[in-house]
Amino acid sequence: MLGYLYPGTGGGMSADDNCMALALKAAEVALGLGEFPVGCVIMRGADVVATGARRGTGDGGKRASELDHAEILALRSLESMDIDREELTLYCTMEPCLMCFAAIMLSGIKKVVFAYEDVMGGGAMCDRSSLSPLYCDCGIRVISGVMRGKSLDLFYRFFSDPENVYWKGSLLEQYTLEQGKLSLGGGNINK
DSSP: OTTEEOOOOOSSOOHHHHHHHHHHHHHHHHHHTTSOOOEEEEEETTEEEEEEEOOSOOSTTSSOOSSOOHHHHHHHHHTTOOOOGGGOEEEEEEOOBHHHHHHHHHHTOOEEEEEEOOTTTBOTTSOGGGSOHHHHTSOOEEEOOTTHHHHHHHHHHHHHOTTOOTTTTSHHHHHHHHHHHHHHHHTOTTO
16 A cells, blocks of 8 residues: 555654544534544644644434535635645545545645544545546655544444434444454554
């Protein structure tokens, strides 16, 4: 998988952990509103440039919007900014889908960090080498698994709540509930 870095096992909070904690706060707010708990922050060093949280899923699944993803909402905030996007890093609590990942690549952001893998619809781990030059030559780096346990906890809580019907019965729900039970059995879901 081209361009992937996997976090080390060292102790303490890294800069990526600190930034991911901000995305997790946005996801926690979304969860509190009954939304799918995806949070996103775009950072320039230690400065927050833009934020987004998933919208359009908290209405009992009646009118789920597949456009109001946290990453897209954060990227929209960049439209009016005169900023070197190659200096930015996007942090999100779940692996970006294909739509979001393509938008991130086209935006010029060169680094994406995500917490929890999307086994059903993730796009950030696709093999870009077979794509057109616009995508395969964009030079983006992807780091996965940063604060995965804390993000897994949010998604586990979402899928465990019978009031939340978004993606109920899906591969993502099944995988998340299994992962959560494994982590709970080991006592480390929040690591």
